[in-house]
Amino acid sequence: MTGAAHPRDRMIVALDLPGVAEAQAMTERLGDTVSFYKVGLELIYAGGLDFAKRLIGDGKKVFLDLKFHDIPNTVSRAAEQVARLGATYLTVHAYPQTMKAAVAATQGSGLTLLAVTVMTSYDDADLQAAGYGMTVKDLVARRARQAQEAGVGGLILSPEELAATRALLGPGMRLVTPGIRPAGASLGDQKRAATPGSAIAAGANALVVGRPITQAQDPRASAQAITAEIAAALA
Numbered sequence: 001m002t003g004a005a006h007p008r009d010r011m012i013v014a015l016d017l018p019g020v021a022e023a024q025a026m027t028e029r030l031g032d033t034v035s036f037y038k039v040g041l042e043l044i045y046a047g048g049l050d051f052a053k054r055l056i057g058d059g060k061k062v063f064l065d066l067k068f069h070d071i072p073n074t075v076s077r078a079a080e081q082v083a084r085l086g087a088t089y090l091t092v093h094a095y096p097q098t099m100k101a102a103v104a105a106t107q108g109s110g111l112t113l114l115a116v117t118v119m120t121s122y123d124d125a126d127l128q129a130a131g132y133g134m135t136v137k138d139l140v141a142r143r144a145r146q147a148q149e150a151g152v153g154g155l156i157l158s159p160e161e162l163a164a165t166r167a168l169l170g171p172g173m174r175l176v177t178p179g180i181r182p183a184g185a186s187l188g189d190q191k192r193a194a195t196p197g198s199a200i201a202a203g204a205n206a207l208v209v210g211r212p213i214t215q216a217q218d219p220r221a222s223a224q225a226i227t228a229e230i231a232a233a234l235a
C-alpha cells in the first residue's frame with residue numbers, strides 16, 4: 001500500500017469554518033501538528049480558494065473538496081483550472097462520465113482525483129429515498145470498480161467499506177475516509193463512522209477529520225491524540 005512518511009500526513013483536517021479569519025486562527029493553533037488540510041464548500045465561498053493557495057505556499061498539503069458533478073465538458077474545463085493550483089486532491093462524484101472527464105483533464109498534473117462513492121451521512125434507507133435500488137455496500141463496490149476503470153487515483157468512502165474495497169481493488173487505490181470519530185465523540189450527521197485507529201487498521205491511507213478537531217476545546221491536543229492513534233494502528 002502507498003504509505004505516508006509520518007502518521008500526521010495521514011490526517012487531513014477539514015477546515016469547515018465560516019471565513020478566512022477563523023481558518024487562519026485554526027491553522028495557527030494547530031501549527032506543526034497538522035500537515036494536510038481540506039478546504040470545502042463552506043470556506044471556498046468565503047475566500048477559501050486564496051486561503052488554500054496560501055496554505056500550499058506555506059508548505060501544507062491541500063485537499064480541495066469541490067465535489068464536481070456536471071456534464072463532461074464543464075467538469076473537464078473546471079478540473080483543468082484546479083490542476084493549476086497546486087492542490088494534492090480534488091473530489092468528484094463517482095459517476096463514470098464525470099470521472100472520465102476529470103481524469104482526462106488532469107492527467108500529467110500533480111493533482112490526484114478522489115471519487116466520492118456514497119456520502120458517509122447516508123445509510124441504506126437514505127439511498128432508497130434518493131431512488132437507488134441498492135444497498136450502500138453494493139453501490140460503493142460498483143462505484144469503486146467504475147472509479148478504477150476510469151483511472152481515478154483514490155476514493156472517498158466510509159470506514160465500513162474499507163476492508164472490502166481494499167480487497168476488491170488492491171493496493172494501488174488511495175482510500176480516504178471521513179466519518180472519523182474518536183471513541184465517545186458525537187456522531188453529528190455521520191451515519192457510517194469509526195474511530196481513527198480502526199479506520200487505519202481497516203486499510204485507510206488517510207482520514208478526514210473535521211469537528212472532532214475544529215470544535216474541540218483544545219484542537220491541538222485533539223489532533224495530537226488522533227495522530228497518536230494512527231501511529232499505534234500502523235505499528
Ligand SMILES: O=C(O)c1cc(=O)[nH]c(=O)n1[C@@H]1O[C@H](COP(=O)(O)O)[C@@H](O)[C@H]1O
Pocket residue numbers: 014016040065091116118119120121156157178179180188190208209210211212
Ligand atoms: O468528500 C468529503 O470529504 C466527505 C464525503 C463524505 O462522504 N462524508 C464527509 O463527511 N465528507 C467531508 O468530511 C468532513 C467530515 O467532517 P466531520 O464530520 O466534522 O469530521 C466534512 O468536511 C465533509 O464534507
